[in-house]
Amino acid sequence: MTEDHAPRPCEDAAEFAEEQSRLWTITLGPLAWALHFVVCYGLVAVTCAKGWDYTAVRSGLLIFSAGALLGVAWIGWRAWHQWNPRKTGDAIDRHGRAEDRHHFLGHAAFLLAIIAFLGVVFVSLPLVMIGGCR
Template structure:
């Protein structure tokens, strides 16, 4: 017979903090992508409308794109570690335990980071391929 015990308050707070961080990881990759999108397209539109130097803006946005890629990669790496597929070998978490939910949130955050990485690259392509405002 297994003995069930009720978790104490500190264990509950620790588990809640971990899940809160997991939910933040899920939203952080797409949030970086969305902010990058708005800044890139907004700044290029204002630059073309005001007649500012597009070359300097492209260099600045290239640096911003590199920072966005680094941020999304960092979130993806943290989500990969949370998923724990390399340590557990379990790609699918079928049980409904708290640990499985924690791994699933890491898996979801990792996949969203991949999508966000692709989004940042595609938003950055016009900076490289298009010459200027016309």
Template sequence: MTAEHQPRRDEDQAEFSEEQASLLKITLGPLIWAGHFVICYGLVAVTCAKDWDIATIRAGLLGFSGAALLAIAWVGWTSWRQWNPRETGDFVNRRGRSEDRHHFLGHAAFLLSIIAVIGVIFVSLPLVMLDSCR
């Protein structure tokens, strides 16, 4: 018969802070996408309403889109490393251990990062394809 290890208080706190960071990582990719969406569409709407120079705004927003893509790529990369399917060889994590939950949160954050990248690209397409507000 094996006795189950009861975690110490400092082990519990370390695990909680790790999982708290994982939960933040899950929300970060979609949050960047949502902020990008609001800023792009809002600034283009104000630019067209105030009749500002759309070419300058478009160039700035394309640079902002590139920065958003880089930020989401960084979140995706750190999530991939947290998921760790190459070293563990376990893509599914069927067991309910805390390590499996940690890997699952990395997996979920990685997949949400992929969706966020697609979202940023689709929000940026009108900046590339349209010439003016009219």
């Protein structure tokens, strides 16, 4: 959008709809981390309480953890391309234009994906380090 004309209502509505869909990318990384946390800790608790085969459950959860890591990495990759600091050459948006807001949402989603990735790794560590129920 250029600065020499005011946006028309249809342009504003289209821009808002696009940014509204991009807001979901901010929540996907932490949501994947939270889902992974609940499934892993819940299933291990039930496994230990019911006396199920811990080795089989641990193997399944490690595969689930690998899938969660791939999912969060994919979310981060998409957010990196939305942020696009290599193409713009500017990691800080100073002008406040619609394009800058779009890049900021990508930047925020990318940073949240990094945090979610680390969260999934740390939730998965007990599966690797703890041998069974006690």
